[in-house]
Amino acid sequence: MIQITGLSFKFAGTSTPALNDINLTIKNGDFVIITGPSGSGKSTLCLCMGGFIPHGYDGDFTGKVMINNKDTKEHDVFEVAREIGIVQQDPESQLCTLNVMDEVAFGPENFLLPEEEIAERINWALKVVGATHLRDREASTLSGGEKQRLAIASILALKPKIIILDEPTSQLDPKATAQIFSIIKNLQCQTNITIIVVEHKLYQILPLSSRVMVMDKGKIIIDSPSSELITYQGKLKELGVRLPFQRRKEKTSALNVYDDVETTLEVKNLFVRYPEGNTVLENVTFNVKKGEIVGLMGDNGSGKTTLLSSILGLNKPFSGCIILNGRDATKMSFKERSRQVGFIFQNPNHQIFEESVLKETMFAPVNFGENEKQSEEKALMLLSAFNLMPYKDRHPFGLSYGEKRRLNLASIFIYEPNLLLMDEPFVGQDFKNVQQLMSWTKGFVRQGKSAIMVIHDPEVAGMYCNRLIFLRKGKIIVDEPTERAFLKLAELGEKEYTPQIWSGKHDFLHDLQ
Amino acid sequence: MTSYMTYNNFKSAIHRLHPLTKLIFLIFYCVLVLVLSNPWFSLFLLFVIFMLIKLAKISIQFFLRKAKFILLFCLVLFVVQVLFTQEGKTLFSLIPSSMPVIGGALPITTVGIENGVVMATRFLSIIASSFLFISTTHPNTFAYALMQLGLPYRYGFTLITTLRFLPLFGSEFGVVRRAQAARGMKTSVHPKKIMRIIRLTFLPLLVSGLAKVDALSVSMEGRGFGAYKHRTFLRKIEFTKKDVVLCILIPVLTVVIIILAL
Numbered sequence: 001m002i003q004i005t006g007l008s009f010k011f012a013g014t015s016t017p018a019l020n021d022i023n024l025t026i027k028n029g030d031f032v033i034i035t036g037p038s039g040s041g042k043s044t045l046c047l048c049m050g051g052f053i054p055h056g057y058d059g060d061f062t063g064k065v066m067i068n069n070k071d072t073k074e075h076d077v078f079e080v081a082r083e084i085g086i087v088q089q090d091p092e093s094q095l096c097t098l099n100v101m102d103e104v105a106f107g108p109e110n111f112l113l114p115e116e117e118i119a120e121r122i123n124w125a126l127k128v129v130g131a132t133h134l135r136d137r138e139a140s141t142l143s144g145g146e147k148q149r150l151a152i153a154s155i156l157a158l159k160p161k162i163i164i165l166d167e168p169t170s171q172l173d174p175k176a177t178a179q180i181f182s183i184i185k186n187l188q189c190q191t192n193i194t195i196i197v198v199e200h201k202l203y204q205i206l207p208l209s210s211r212v213m214v215m216d217k218g219k220i221i222i223d224s225p226s227s228e229l230i231t232y233q234g235k236l237k238e239l240g241v242r243l244p245f246q247r248r249k250e251k252t253s254a255l256n257v258y259d260d261v262e263t264t265l266e267v268k269n270l271f272v273r274y275p276e277g278n279t280v281l282e283n284v285t286f287n288v289k290k291g292e293i294v295g296l297m298g299d300n301g302s303g304k305t306t307l308l309s310s311i312l313g314l315n316k317p318f319s320g321c322i323i324l325n326g327r328d329a330t331k332m333s334f335k336e337r338s339r340q341v342g343f344i345f346q347n348p349n350h351q352i353f354e355e356s357v358l359k360e361t362m363f364a365p366v367n368f369g370e371n372e373k374q375s376e377e378k379a380l381m382l383l384s385a386f387n388l389m390p391y392k393d394r395h396p397f398g399l400s401y402g403e404k405r406r407l408n409l410a411s412i413f414i415y416e417p418n419l420l421l422m423d424e425p426f427v428g429q430d431f432k433n434v435q436q437l438m439s440w441t442k443g444f445v446r447q448g449k450s451a452i453m454v455i456h457d458p459e460v461a462g463m464y465c466n467r468l469i470f471l472r473k474g475k476i477i478v479d480e481p482t483e484r485a486f487l488k489l490a491e492l493g494e495k496e497y498t499p500q501i502w503s504g505k506h507d508f509l510h511d512l513q
Numbered sequence: 514m515t516s517y518m519t520y521n522n523f524k525s526a527i528h529r530l531h532p533l534t535k536l537i538f539l540i541f542y543c544v545l546v547l548v549l550s551n552p553w554f555s556l557f558l559l560f561v562i563f564m565l566i567k568l569a570k571i572s573i574q575f576f577l578r579k580a581k582f583i584l585l586f587c588l589v590l591f592v593v594q595v596l597f598t599q600e601g602k603t604l605f606s607l608i609p610s611s612m613p614v615i616g617g618a619l620p621i622t623t624v625g626i627e628n629g630v631v632m633a634t635r636f637l638s639i640i641a642s643s644f645l646f647i648s649t650t651h652p653n654t655f656a657y658a659l660m661q662l663g664l665p666y667r668y669g670f671t672l673i674t675t676l677r678f679l680p681l682f683g684s685e686f687g688v689v690r691r692a693q694a695a696r697g698m699k700t701s702v703h704p705k706k707i708m709r710i711i712r713l714t715f716l717p718l719l720v721s722g723l724a725k726v727d728a729l730s731v732s733m734e735g736r737g738f739g740a741y742k743h744r745t746f747l748r749k750i751e752f753t754k755k756d757v758v759l760c761i762l763i764p765v766l767t768v769v770i771i772i773l774a775l
Contacts, residue, residue: 056731351695364696
């Protein structure tokens with residue numbers, strides 16, 4: 001049982017509390033979902049339940065957290081860890097050994113369990129997550145989904161009474177996501193473990209859960225049985241929490257595109273091979289018209305990022321043709337080409353280099369050798385348009401995720417490229433940030449430009465993309481206007497890539513006719 | 514990026530030895546190489562290590578290809594020794610004595626050749642033996658073996674997590690460089706700009722590194738890392754009879770050889 005009374009926490013060096021007077025009780029065997037906007041304190045709450053706060057982080061801690069009658073303040077983290085285990089977002093950084101077996105054994109070994117029991121637990125935990133066949137693999141050879149399953153197994157091997165999964169699927173593709181959710185379902189059926197899941201995507205797990213808590217600004221503002229969540233619809237919409245039963249009428253709100261419009265990009269017969277010889281992209285051909293937002297979908301490893309990199313010219317095509325605004329891109333200098341194409345990387349931190357927000361915005365024009373005075377004027381204009389003016393002289397790394405994304409856009413919009421490429425820009429983001437980023441993107445394509453984005457979330461794709469391109473093992477298997485693309489994907493058995501709110505597929509078919 | 518010299522997975526008798534046995538061999542072998550200054554001994558020791566590399570199912574050509582620059586350096590060592598050693602019997606002079614003034618300079622002497630051979634083979638032997646150790650001992654096995662022999666497990670896991678995260682940082686480094694290129698930063702390194710490039714690259718890596726460290730420490734502490742002074746090890750690194758014999762034999766043999774040679 002978890003009992004939290006009057007819990008507040010403020011990280012050292014910050015002015016607003018991350019958690020503000022939290023009171024809650026979670027009974028044994030419950031299945032609780034915690035949701036809410038990014039930065040609302042969900043992960044901080046998890047760290048408090050695991051005892052990492054106050055032990056591992058500096059700050060002001062008040063209140064009381066009791067995990068199965070152990071006060072986290074008076075017990076060491078490892079004492080609390082016997083009761084509660086946390087699976088985190090990033091599958092990469094929570095694995096600490098090199099082999100699957102070593103990883104699952106890691107916890108039980110630290111707790112000095114006898115060898116036979118550790119061996120038994122490894123078998124059991126790997127079986128629960130459906131990873132018995134991975135037992136002898138090296139961790140570095142696993143896919144993201146497999147790594148996350150391993151992370152869950154290595155927590156389960158400790159046989160905790162409570163397991164917290166903090167956005168376990170945010171970095172995974174839809175197929176791996178579905179697998180993780182079915183593992184969670186198995187856990188619920190086969191064990192009496194208490195499950196707490198922090199999640200933005202409610203539609204798959206809401207039916208499993210008994211209770212939903214919604215956080216905002218460090219407080220729990222809604223605490224409701226799952227079946228009654230619908231009564232808070234208005235409030236949730238205000239927060240930007242997407243509900244599974246919310247039907248969106250504004251399906252494709254991007255611009256209508258007509259056939260006679262000019263193209264921004266033509267890709268013809270593109271082949272890309274790795275130096276080792278395996279083909280990543282095979283005979284890829286498609287056009288992107290002015291005013292279009294094209295969604296690029298496919299499993300991780302199907303070649304989406306390679307395709308975007310090839311368009312910009314970061315990796316050389318093995319053969320094929322790329323035409324940007326009517327000109328052969330392979331004959332342009334890289335400088336010329338990079339001025340035409342803006343690239344948003346998956347992790348905003350990987351593309352912020354400078355020491356102030358203003359300098360960061362001016363980074364590209366300075367590199368392109370443009371007039372500094374003019375660039376600065378332009379940068380200031382963009383910063384005020386993106387509501388970043390107050391931070392102009394601050395270090396960018398202090399910004400929130402949403403602000404960093406806006407800064408990424410500003411620092412690309414400043415050199416006015418014609419094509420915007422985005423590689424999974426929404427990883428781990430709440431719906432409000434998604435909406436914000438997309439409204440900027442729509443504004444961008446309205447100026448007669450185009451955007452291609454790698455996207456995993458079918459609902460967001462349905463809302464904003466004119467067209468979807470689906471890659472399977474380096475080949476385009478679907479290239480259709482969004483709604484028709486979903487139909488085709490459903491036919492091809494890629495149901496994880498079609499919107500859940502539309503399934504009840506009859507309904508969806510009806511809508512089309 | 515191609516790895517320079519790393520573990521390979523051929524399963525040979527040498528691969529199967531306990532890492533400690535191989536470490537002991539490496540240490541005593543290097544001592545021998547450094548102590549003995551007879552060119553014939555040096556060549557013999559080099560021959561021994563080449564045989565062992567062969568026994569480990571690695572082709573000598575593969576090693577020599579990997580060690581191209583080291584071979585070049587050995588050659589330079591040899592040439593320098595031969596040219597600038599004056600002691601010993603002069604075989605001939607590079608500049609014939611019939612030439613006026615500088616005639617007879619740069620004599621090639623027996624001692625010069627001997628020293629050259631010793632220096633060059635010493636260097637090559639040490640590199641080759643290290644290569645043998647690295648390519649037949651998985652660092653993970655090595656770390657677990659040391660921990661089971663009493664190395665505090667905190668140190669052992671420092672090594673293991675480093676091995677786990679190094680490739681990650683490598684690939685993130687690639688992403689950051691690509692992101693810089695995408696916004697027009699020149700990839701060629703101008704000496705004047707190098708500090709700027711380092712700063713602009715280091716910062717994003719540091720930020721994402723710190724986030725990783727946070728997640729890693731939650732993950733490790735949350736699984737009882739550091740709770741007790743000792744821990745169980747499921748992965749057993751076998752110390753066989755062969756290992757016992759070798760661990761005794763190698764030091765004894767080394768001492769005997771040194772006594773005889775001196």
